[in-house]
Amino acid sequence: xxxxGPGWTKERVELLKRLWSDGRSASxxxxxxxxxxxxxxxxxxxxxxxxxxxxKANGAAPAGGRRPRAETDAPLAETPSVLAPAPPALALIKPxxxxxxxxxxxPESARVTIMELREFMCRWPMGDPSTxxxxxxxxxxxxxxPYCTHHSRIAYQPAAERKRDRKVVGFR
DNA sequence: CCCTGATTCGC
DNA sequence: GCGAATCAGG
Numbered sequence: 001x002x003x004x005g006p007g008w009t010k011e012r013v014e015l016l017k018r019l020w021s022d023g024r025s026a027s028x029x030x031x032x033x034x035x036x037x038x039x040x041x042x043x044x045x046x047x048x049x050x051x052x053x054x055x056k057a058n059g060a061a062p063a064g065g066r067r068p069r070a071e072t073d074a075p076l077a078e079t080p081s082v083l084a085p086a087p088p089a090l091a092l093i094k095p096x097x098x099x100x101x102x103x104x105x106x107p108e109s110a111r112v113t114i115m116e117l118r119e120f121m122c123r124w125p126m127g128d129p130s131t132x133x134x135x136x137x138x139x140x141x142x143x144x145x146p147y148c149t150h151h152s153r154i155a156y157q158p159a160a161e162r163k164r165d166r167k168v169v170g171f172r
Numbered sequence: 173c174c175c176t177g178a179t180t181c182g183c
Numbered sequence: 184g185c186g187a188a189t190c191a192g193g
Binding site: 007008036037039040041042043044047142145149152 | 184185186187188193
């Protein structure tokens with residue numbers, strides 16, 4: 001008894017396929033199946049030919065991919081960074097009234113001033129820039145993006161998803 | 173700082 | 184075939 005080395009049995013592969021097609025991430029699947037790492041899951045996915053869950057008709061950038069194992073010391077090319085998400089309505093920061101008032105009641109949970117903003121903090125504006133209680137979200141931002149996961153979803157809503165969600169989000 | 177999948181290559 | 188290490192990117 002006790003299967004010592006549970007390889008990719010039929011059942012495990014089936015579970016893998018089901019979870020993957022269900023939209024679960026590799027790490028989640030790995031945790032679900034157990035005994036395997038996220039890399040193992042991804043590797044198996046590829047060997048099964050299930051990779052590329054979301055195919056882009058445009059044949060967009062391969063997104064990811066290790067270099068051909070050579071020229072490790074290639075000069076860093078400066079990426080143009082064309083991404084300009086344009087925050088909801090933050091374009092009018094008046095120079096006046098930037099003084100922090102003391103009698104302002106604001107939740108201390110993840111809400112920071114511009115001085116407290118760090119690179120990995122969410123820059124989602126909260127409140128009116130002209131009022132003293134103007135703060136930023138301050139939650140942990142996605143690396144490379146100015147917003148946290150929650151606000152990134154709001155800022156970068158895909159056209160397909162935007163159609164369904166017609167709720168006005170507004171800042172808070 | 174966290175995460176995602178993609179690829180390579182020794183085993 | 185397997186998956187850790189590494190890579191690119193959000």
